[in-house]
Amino acid sequence: MKDLPHDLPQPVFSRSFGEGPRQMLAVHCSLAHSGTWRGLCEALEGAVTITAFDMLSHGRSPDWDRQGDYQDRNTAAGLSLMPKGQPIDLIGHSFGATVALRMALARPDQVRSLTLIEPVLFRVALEDDPEMSTRVQEENRPFLDAYEAGDEALAARLFNRSWSSGAPRWPDLPETTRAAMTRAIHIVPACDGAVYQDRPGVLAPGVLEAVDLPVLLLRGSETNPIIGVVNDGLLRRLPNARSGVIAGAGHMVSITHPVETAAAIRDFWSDTDRETAPEGR
Numbered sequence: 001m002k003d004l005p006h007d008l009p010q011p012v013f014s015r016s017f018g019e020g021p022r023q024m025l026a027v028h029c030s031l032a033h034s035g036t037w038r039g040l041c042e043a044l045e046g047a048v049t050i051t052a053f054d055m056l057s058h059g060r061s062p063d064w065d066r067q068g069d070y071q072d073r074n075t076a077a078g079l080s081l082m083p084k085g086q087p088i089d090l091i092g093h094s095f096g097a098t099v100a101l102r103m104a105l106a107r108p109d110q111v112r113s114l115t116l117i118e119p120v121l122f123r124v125a126l127e128d129d130p131e132m133s134t135r136v137q138e139e140n141r142p143f144l145d146a147y148e149a150g151d152e153a154l155a156a157r158l159f160n161r162s163w164s165s166g167a168p169r170w171p172d173l174p175e176t177t178r179a180a181m182t183r184a185i186h187i188v189p190a191c192d193g194a195v196y197q198d199r200p201g202v203l204a205p206g207v208l209e210a211v212d213l214p215v216l217l218l219r220g221s222e223t224n225p226i227i228g229v230v231n232d233g234l235l236r237r238l239p240n241a242r243s244g245v246i247a248g249a250g251h252m253v254s255i256t257h258p259v260e261t262a263a264a265i266r267d268f269w270s271d272t273d274r275e276t277a278p279e280g281r
Contacts (some may be wrong), residue, residue, distance in 0.1 A: 039254075063183070079103055115268070221248060
């Protein structure tokens with residue numbers, strides 16, 4: 001596994017939701033912000049305190065200075081927010097799920113459970129289903145063409161169309177939302193080394209196979225089929241993982257279906273807490 005930076009050249013903005021007993025650390029998806037976890041926190045009905053941070057170039061965090069590796073920098077930022085001396089439940093969505101996985105690999109002793117929602121670790125699909133991976137990369141070509149041509153607004157619109165559930169449509173989004181997505185769009189191609197090439201070595205032999213903490217892999221039933229390939233591949237590699245599907249949801253499942261997502265997480269926690277409880281209790 002690749003080493004992470006020890007300092008934070010660009011501190012990130014973070015906020016908390018809820019006042020529940022379980023400490024949860026959350027990493028949002030690309031082109032979003034930390035506030036997208038508010039609905040899930042409310043759906044968990046007082047069970048958690050969620051600490052969420054804005055990745056670089058998102059929300060109230062500074063623009064990434066384009067130094068170092070983008071995933072590395074956000075992983076280090078997330079690790080800096082992990083409380084000392086108490087276990088946390090770690091959760092990430094989409095690219096944020098790849099960051100959360102890196103965090104768990106770096107500090108497994110501090111993570112009670114890991115929930116990966118629609119993780120975009122496409123290297124899994126490249127290894128397990130190359131034809132599917134090639135098809136998705138071809139579908140992604142219009143986005144890359146727009147970005148390489150310097151039209152970041154069009155690139156953001158095409159990227160949003162690819163991964164949103166179709167509503168609201170781009171023209172119906174508030175101008176501030178469209179501007180925020182356009183601001184962050186440069187990070188998407190910058191993540192290719194992490195998600196397509198596995199530059200950090202997450203899929204190196206023995207890395208995931210050594211992770212014994214409980215992992216929940218969630219996806220929406222209506223998402224891009226490549227996510228199912230990724231989740232199935234991670235399920236085979238992680239020895240203590242389980243998977244779930246939220247009916248009717250797309251890629252933005254934790255935002256569009258917070259109640260159903262919360263129910264899946266509560267069931268996961270109930271099972272894992274029971275499995276790890278001392279005998280006689």
